Amino acid sequence: MQEKRDSSPSSLTHHDAPPTHDSHPLATPPPAPSPPSGPPPPPNGGPKAWLHVAGSFMLYFNTWGIMNAFGVYQTYYESGALFTTSSSSISWVGSISAFLLLAMGVVAGPVYDRGHLRFMLVFGTFMVVFGHMMLSLCSAYWQVVLAQGVVVGVGAGVLFVPCVAILPQYFSTQLGTALGVAAAGSALGGVIYPIVLFRLIGSIGFPWAVRVVGFIALGTLIVPIAVLEMRVQPPKVRAAIDMSAFADLYYVAFVIVTLVAYTGLFVIFFYLPYFAEATHITNHALATYLVPIFNSASLFGRTLPNMLADRTGPLNLLAPAAATSGVLMLCMMAVRSQGAVIVVALLSGFVSGALIGLPPLGFVALTRDKSKLGTRIGQGYALVGLGVLASGPSAGAVLGVGERLDWQGLWAFGGVCTVVAGVGYAGLRVARYGVGMGKA
Secondary structure (H helix, E strand, O other), X not given: OOOOOOOOHHHOOOOOOOOOXXXXXXXXXXXXXXXXXXXXOXXXXXXXXXXXXXXXXXXXXOOHHHHOOHHHHHHHHXXXXXXXXXXXXXXXXXXXXXHHHHHOHXXXXXXXXXXXXXXXXXXXXXXXXXXXXXXXXXXXXXXXXXXXXXXXXXXXXXXXXXXXXXXXXXXXXOHHHHHHHHHHHHHHXXXXXXXXXXXHHHHHOHHHHHHHHHHHHHHHHHHHHHHOOOOOOOOOOOOOOOHHHHHOHHHHHHHHHHHHHHHHHHHHHHHHHXXXXXXXXXXXXXXXXXXXXXXXXXXXXXXXXXXXXXXXXXHHHHHHHHHHHHHHHHHHHHOOOHHHHHHHHHHHHHHHHHHHHOHHHHHHHHOOOHHHHHHHHHHHHHHHHHHXXXXXXXXXXXXXXXXXXXXXXXXXHHHHHHHHHHHHHHHHHHHHHOOOOOOO
């Protein structure tokens, strides 16, 4: 027989309490707390954010910094000490490496979006270091193409994606400044690596000089491996190709103009020291030091214009930078003294820094749907890389072979391409933003 339950007030427990209005089965439950609308905004400063700038600085140091040193390799290969071939063929080594640096973004971008940042940093570091170690063993042209052109180029291309992608997670209002400081790493690499090569090739030989460069790359790339981490996971994996971008005339025009600019710009990257030595304007030592002189000026060209772009917009700076770079290359046709070549190297280095550092901000400004920004930057740089791929070999073909090298034609080729790009940037700025003096 079931025991009768005591219902006196004193016997009511917590679980037996009579239902209140809030606990009535038909009562509306309180609303659940709304989930956060999205990731918190970038901190725009603080130790962790600037630590990521330092890590990105080291990535630039070992990507564009290594590419900026190719003028020293071009001059050394021209001497015939390692192999004998034409200037155009030698330029293919640097052009392939620089092209892969830009084009690998199409493949590496989606890998980054899946959160594999650490794998990319380790893989890219391995390829850059391994490529230099293999280069130290090379004795034939095709071996150099594979080791320096392909292996180092692939490694640099994988590392270049985090250079651009990681900082927008930590900066928004100061993004131009952060990117400018990070991009200065490429200029510093372009100063240190040529000096290391020049000083060591004569004392310990080319193989060990290249190995030292590989060890420097390994040591400095430990920094981004240790400190870089993704603050937020991208909401979705970007597509490798955004076909809708080709219907955006401003985007297409910006890519084409930048391709033309880089076709001209890399002429002076590759041929400045060789020109100074081959025409007997300078001796071998000073010709080699023109590369760090050029890149030391680009240190300021990669930082100051980017800082200014936060206020003026990138297109207001890209147009005069490209036009000035082209005019300076045309001025190389009249250079006959050491003082003149050093002045042109300094001025060209500064404006070249702007042409390297500002295009990412141009892609940001011209992309309305920021969810597609990564894809558009990746495929845009891959297309721009075609200009880099064509630049050195085309310039070498213009220069020719033998005793009568066409230096006038070489500088005309580079100068005209870059001046045309300056006009193109100005036209795009007017078409997109009008003729006013506002931010563009």
